[in-house]
Amino acid sequence: MVRLRTEPVAIVAAGVVTPLGDVDAFWSGLVTGTDAISRIERFPVDDLRVGLGGEIKKLKRERRGGCRASQLLFAAADDLLARAHLDAAPRRVGVVLGTALGGVEEGERALAGDPSARRTAAALYDGPAHALARRLGCRGPALTVSTACASGATSLGVAADLLRADAADLVVAGGYDILCRFVMRGFDALRSLTRDRVRPFDRRRSGLLLGEGAALVLMARDRDARRRIGRLLGHASAGDGTHVAAPDPEGRGLASAIRIALAEAEVGPEDVDFVSAHGTATPLNDRIETAVLKRVLGARAGLIPMNSIKGALGHTMGAAATLEAIMCLLASREGVVPHTVGLEERDPECDLDYVTTAPRAARPRVSLSTSLGFGGCNAALVLEGDAR
């Protein structure tokens, strides 16, 4: 197949809410190796095997009304709008959000007896995206992507498509998900949650812990952007077609997504300076991801610094890939790659250059970020930092 190069898209600014805080606190927490995992307090967890997670204990400003997912999005939008303006006609500003869970907590409340139509509508997985669009006054396309835990990567790709097609002049894109009983019960039942700490790529890794957050970026056509923190050069997604919950043992979908994203970006393995891995710390994911990166990047794989930020934050599901993309761009700007919190003893099967123990001085220009999710969803982003 003949593949066409796609025009890079500018990432103008970022805004987040995480267990570590806003963008500044997120970055300083990552480089200081802060572990944001704590006992979950917002809902009962005593009946679960594991009651730990990356919970946001307090939002700076809680708004009346709106579900928690919307509250997180509003907080991330506050952070974003403190750094950039939506200077385009409202009908030319789009919103594209990724989520694994949408407004599912509202569904729990609706089924628990809250009969309001508002609650029912908010339970739909695209409810929070529409709530954010209303809050920001964006009247352009409002899309919700749900490629499970790869959603925050796919959403940036879809946003870039809207800009390239001139369907919008600006797009607020990203991902979000909340910690709630629904998802904690689910992962608890799957025995995916660790009772230890999250240890990506570590010999002793025994599972993930969940986190919550919202991550937004403001995107514009590169030629229109007066300033930027980086560019999205390439994006691709691919399905495994092997299992509803587990990744393909050979990682074929992930390999395909990485290859297509690199081709779209017109960069080769030799151009990649940094890899932000999905790195959930499940025995299967980290081994498969390592093998795929070695296969696709060849000899270069072992020379590229790599990390996973899930040891610090937990797996923030729909927010994860956008947070990781933002981390890549901040690493380029600041000249520092955060280390992988929780990684202490190398797994012989995970033998790449993971940044451990302390942040590493490096200024990656081109970063590759990988994501996987339930349903055989895989996504890859190729990003270029805008170094100071």
Added chain:
Amino acid sequence: MTGSEVAAVGVVTGWGRSAVALPPDAVRAAAGRRVIAVEPPRAAGERFRRATRECQLGVAAVEALLREASLGPEAIRGDETALVYVTAAAYGSSNRAFIRAIASSTLHFPYTAPSAVPAEVAIEFGLTGPYVILIGGAAATIDGLWQATLLLRRGQCRRALVLAVETFAECEDLWARGRWLVRPPLVESAACALVVPGPWRATYAPAPAPSPLEALARARAGETLACAPLIALALARAAGDAGPVTLTGEWRGRRAGLAWEAH
């Protein structure tokens, strides 16, 4: 620039197993029933032991597409076929079951994710190409069809399946609360379009008003949310119109449009 066209559409609804089965007037045919349910044929095999009704409907829609196109499953197998899945709410019943702990076993949880439906379809038909999942009603399906044309244009695939599934029966009481979102009869549906390289240029833009096809699909099928644009395509093709076509779809106040026109 690579153009595209819709080569075939498979449709399964509460009215029957093809677009031809749609009544002339869905409201009249419903005779006061709020939900017109569909029971998909159960796919055989141990692998489908835990598959939800939505997953079964997704598989049934792709099988209907293959019949319509006179293709075997090998024609779509592999990494050159993209899968774009759209639904407004076909995760509702599995979410409800999980919340109510009717089915809270270990393996049920992954089926609460919208991605479970395209996953089962991808497994069944061996689809390993580009993969996009959008949440929303008919406007999201327009977005999904547009995504399919982009994937073709960029050479990321040789063909794209745009699949939509909607179920209502298990959450009928919740839909009754959201009357401003939907208008009965709510007709359970699954539909799949095969988009391939072709002569037409696809133009994607907001639509100020419903296209004649949107209105026709609404009148004939009833409320089918994300399935509506695909049903509209099937109706156009059933009427012998496989050429340039203008589709629109509305959801939560946004109406999107996609026109396949001559270059």
